[in-house]
Amino acid sequence: MSAPTLEARNLVKDFHLRSGFTTSTLHAVKDVSFTIEAGKTIALVGESGSGKSTIARMLMKLETPTSGQILLDGQETGTSGRAVEGYRSQVQMVFQDPFASLNPYHTIFHHLERPIRLHHPRLSRTEVRERALELLERVRLSPAESFAERRPHELSGGQRQRVAIARALAPGARFIVADEPVSMLDVSIRLGVLNLLADLQREDDLGVLYITHDLATARHFSDEIMVLYKGDVVERGPADEVILNPQHEYTKTLLGAAPEPENLGRLRDEVRAELAGL
Numbered sequence: 052m053s054a055p056t057l058e059a060r061n062l063v064k065d066f067h068l069r070s071g072f073t074t075s076t077l078h079a080v081k082d083v084s085f086t087i088e089a090g091k092t093i094a095l096v097g098e099s100g101s102g103k104s105t106i107a108r109m110l111m112k113l114e115t116p117t118s119g120q121i122l123l124d125g126q127e128t129g130t131s132g133r134a135v136e137g138y139r140s141q142v143q144m145v146f147q148d149p150f151a152s153l154n155p156y157h158t159i160f161h162h163l164e165r166p167i168r169l170h171h172p173r174l175s176r177t178e179v180r181e182r183a184l185e186l187l188e189r190v191r192l193s194p195a196e197s198f199a200e201r202r203p204h205e206l207s208g209g210q211r212q213r214v215a216i217a218r219a220l221a222p223g224a225r226f227i228v229a230d231e232p233v234s235m236l237d238v239s240i241r242l243g244v245l246n247l248l249a250d251l252q253r254e255d256d257l258g259v260l261y262i263t264h265d266l267a268t269a270r271h272f273s274d275e276i277m278v279l280y281k282g283d284v285v286e287r288g289p290a291d292e293v294i295l296n297p298q299h300e301y302t303k304t305l306l307g308a309a310p311e312p313e314n315l316g317r318l319r320d321e322v323r324a325e326l327a328g329l
C-alpha cells in the first residue's frame with residue numbers, strides 16, 4: 052500500500068456559458084496537479100475568481116472535472132454513488148460560509164450523528180452520542196452536552212465553523228479541504244479557528260488543502276504554497292520561500308496588494324504576535 056496521499060492529477064474544468072444565441076467557454080481550471088500528504092498543509096492562494104473553489108469542488112466530487120483524475124492513496128477514485136460515499140468518508144470539506152453550511156432546523160448533535168452513523172453503522176446509540184460529544188470537545192465547544200442540543204442560530208459564526216470542522220472529522224476523514232474557512236468570520240476569532248485546525252491536523256495526521264487569499268496565514272499554517280492565477284498554478288514551493296522570495300510577477304503583486312487592507316494588516320500582526328510567543 053502506498054503512502055496516504057490525496058492527489059489531483061491534471062485537473063481541468065471548463066464551463067460552457069450561454070448568453071442568448073452565443074456560447075463561450077470559460078477555462079476555470081487549467082491543468083492543475085498537486086499531492087497532499089498526510090500531516091501536511093498545502094495552501095492554495097489566489098484572488099477571487101482564480102478557480103480555487105472549483106478545484107475544491109472537484110476534489111470533493113461536487114463538480115465533475117472536464118478532464119483529469121483524483122487519486123486517493125495512489126488509487127483512482129470512482130464516480131458511482133457508493134464510490135463517492137466511501138471517498139467522502141476520507142475526504143471532507145469545510146465551507147466558507149458557516150451560516151449556509153448547517154441546517155437551521157437540526158440540532159448540532161443531528162449534524163454530527165448522521166456522518167457518524169453513515170460511516171460507523173455498527174455503533175450503538177450511546178456510542179454515537181459519546182462520539183459526537185467527544186468531537187465537540189475536540190473542537191473546544193464545551194460543555195459538549197449543551198452545544199449538542201443547540202440549533203445553529205444559537206451559535207456564533209466561529210462556533211458554527213467549529214461544528215463544521217467536527218462534522219468533517221465525524222466520518223474519520225484523513226483529508227480536509229478548507230475553502231476560505233475563516234474569511235467570513237470576525238477577524239478577532241480567525242486565528243483561534245485556524246489554530247484549532249492546525250492542532251487537529253497534528254493530532255490526526257490530517258492532510259489539508261487550505262484555500263485562502265490571505266498570504267500571512269497561508270505562510271504561517273502551510274508547508275507549501277501554490278499560487279493560482281486564472282486557473283493556472285503560476286508558482287509553488289515551500290511556504291517561506293514563496294513568501295520571502297516570490298518568483299512570479301503575480302505572486303509579487305499579491306504580496307504587495309492587501310485584498311482587505313484593514314483586516315490583513317491586523318491579522319498579520321496577530322500572526323506575528325503569535326509567532327513571537329512560540
Ligand SMILES: Nc1ncnc2c1ncn2[C@@H]1O[C@H](COP(=O)(O)OP(=O)(O)O)[C@@H](O)[C@H]1O
Binds near residue numbers: 066079098100102
Ligand atoms: N457553475 C459555474 N458555472 C459557470 N461559471 C462558473 C461556475 N462556477 C465557477 N464559475 C466561474 O469559474 C471561475 C472560477 O470560480 P471559483 O472557482 O469560484 O473562483 P474562486 O473560488 O477562486 O473565487 C469564475 O470566473 C467563476 O465565475
Ligand SMILES: [Mg+2]
Binds near residue numbers: 103104105
Ligand atoms: Mg471561492
